[in-house]
Amino acid sequence: MPAERPTIVATSAGWRRRERGGLDWAGTALEAVRLARVPTTRRPRLTYLGTAGGDQRTWAAEVHAAGARAGLDTTVLDLFPMPSVEDPALHLLDADVVWVGGGSVANLLAVWRVHGLDTAFRAAWEAGVVLGGVSAGSICWFTGGTTDSFGPQLRAVTNGLGLLPYGNGVHYDSEARRRPLVHALVGEGTLGETHCTDDGVGLVYAGTELVEAVAEVDGKGAYVVRREAGGEVVETRLEPRRLPS
Template sequence: MPAERPTIVATSGGWTRRERGGIDWAGTAHLAVELARVPSGRRPRLTYLGTAGGDQRYFSGEVHAAGERAGFETTVLDLFPMPSVEDPAAHLLTQDVVWVGGGSVANLLAVWRVHGLDEAFRAAWQAGVVLGGVSAGSICWFRGGTTDSFGPVLRPVLDGLGLLPHANGVHYDSEARRRPLVHELVGSGVLGETHCSDDGVGLVYAGTELVEAVTEVPGKGAYVVRREASGEVVETRLEPRPLP
């Protein structure tokens, strides 16, 4: 049973750090699994892509361990030095959830397109596979956003996959330059309407509609930034639903 509608969970969260090292899946990732409507009697199938971080093998090990603790059937789809499965597009279609890690969204998009994953992700999304991710793994589903892919000074990225027809701002509360740059880019028309998330917050989309914001951390927010006909940039805060 795939998701009821094409579904994306775009976040500035998804992980929590364990006291003695390693990671666990946090609330927004568990929500993505819930939205996938996995049939009872089998474990949720989740595949992780670390393309934006260069497919770091040590982190893939942490992902597998976190998946085991969560009860997920976890795989990792690497693209360096070559795809780790014979048919990546077919592999995506067998999953309940695809989760994309953070890093360089500019590099991620370039590598995905070389391997034809831009079209593969669209097909998986339309088939009901829930797409999710954090940071670069959030921005990639939109038309664009703000990124440090090109250096320490944040810049716009404008060639996202465009499954969602807006732009995306991540780490909105934890990196001082994020909010003013979003406002500047929306005001100048470089970015259109932009949906933003504080750390720990996820944005849930059914089709291309933003249906709710959720949070792993109390007090955090989500925001919609748009330019009015007058040219004024308006930011509207959305109060996220707290996750268990």
């Protein structure tokens, strides 16, 4: 039973630190699992991609441990040094949720395209697999966004997968240069309408429609940045629905 409509959960969130070390899946990632409408007769199947971070094996271990604690059947799809499964496209279609980690969105997009995952992700999305991720794993679903993939100075990336026809701004409250760069890029037309998230916040899309913002912590927001007909850039805050702790 796939998601009711093609679904994406794009976030600056998804993890929480454990008191005694390690990480657990947090509210926005668990919301993606809920939206997948998995039958109660089996465990949800989540596939994680750490391409943006170079497929670090230590991080994969954290993903598997967090998945076990959350009651998920977890797989990790590596692309370094070669794909870890025979047919990555079929593997994605077999998942209920695909979650993409942070790192270099520019490198992620290049590697995915080499392996044909750009078309594979569209097929999975249209089939009802819920797509989600944090930071680079958020920007990738959009037309582009702001990134430090090229060095310490933030720059635009404009070759996202384009499943969602907007720009995306992550870490909107925690990195001071993000907001002014988004406004500048929207103002000059490099990015169109751009959807942004504070740390701890996610955006839920049904098809290409933004249906709500959700948050793992209090006091955070999401934002829509548009260029008006007269050229003025306008930012509108969206109040997120607070997810259970």
